[in-house]
Amino acid sequence: MDKIKIQNLEVFANHGVFPEENVLGQKFIVSAALYTDTRAAGKTDNLTASIHYGEVSQFIDHFLKEHTYKLLERIAESLAEALLLQTSGLEKIQLEIKKPWAPVGLPLETVSVEIERGWHTAYIALGSNMGDKEQYLNQAVKSLNEASCCKVAKVSSFLVTPPYGVTDQDDFLNACLELRTLLTPRELLDELHRIEKEAGRERIIHWGPRTLDLDIIFYDDLILHEEDFCIPHVEVQKRDFVLKPLHEIAPYKHHPCSHKTVREMLEELV
Structure with a gap:
């Protein structure tokens, strides 16, 4: 199946186990592979025949800022479900949520959760x-x-x-x-x-x-x-x-x- 990729979308939101994470907020990096049939869009050059990656990016940004969760697993699960339910033509999604400022007290580049969900x-x-x-x-x-x-x-x-x-x-x-x-x-x-x-x-x-x-x-x-x-x-x-x-x-x-x-x-x- 065809896929549209959104790579490393940065969102500042309030998620985390510690209370200060929910108050101060931090950066999250989201990547998504959207599985869909792009044939009609490819043949007609009609945006309505495909998935609008700009609208999906805006949805991700709004969703992460609107909700507050403790775990990356919960963010990924909830966001994947919401995208599948509201995005016409989306059959499957691979979603990765990265947390570069994870408060672990050790030097690291990022921690992340990656899931695949679909109809x-x-x-x-x-x-x-x-x-x-x-x-x-x-x-x-x-x-x-x-x-x-x-x-x-x-x-x-x-x-x-x-x-x-x-x-x-x-x-x-x-x-x-x-x-x-x-x-x-x-x-x-x-x-x-x-x-x-x-x-x-x-x-x-x-x-x-x-x-x-x-x-x-x-x-x-x-x-x-x-x-x-x-x-x-x-x-x-x-x-x-x-x-x-x-x-x-x-x-x-x-x-x-x-x-x-x-x-x-x-x-x-x-």
Whole structure:
């Protein structure tokens, strides 16, 4: 991906662990690599088709002067998030915050924190078989779209399906959505659990009735296996009630393990 670089922008701001740093202030040096697609700007010579590095520089200056943090890590994390949320076309950012006047009592040139943050694409399966099922799914979509660092990009139609696992229960209403997020997989899982809890979800019977069920099916092309958490979802290839709505919005998404597309996995179930 293309990138626009801002190198060694100097900002005088009030950050630091010691109280006098917050009062007197000091110099910080910021460098940023902005990952974006510059093709349209390169072909048209139109500034609005790219990221305005002057506006980004002004934003960085204003942000560092407007806030006060103790740690360089907090400055970098907060600034990267703010830039990704407000800068159209910015897919990823590499950000370095240098502190040349660090009060360590020893001669040094600078200390710094460097991070890389960016947008991720996750696919979420939604299900409900209690109460007003459609309302639960609609509210889940709304809650995810309003959640910090999340943007719902696509939503499938809602599909009525028979219960899976424990069959002595009401039919489900299922859907899938595509989510753009800055959250890590674990942070996203916590957010899904929060939304489920708001909907009155109780985890009593495995595969039992539920007001709302939210599962991460894919997260970019990540393969993650932890004791209590797996991505991709371990049974996605077996579940037509996931693959059918997912096929509506991402038919050519590849499973990172089998490398089969959603369409291929669905055809194998028919």
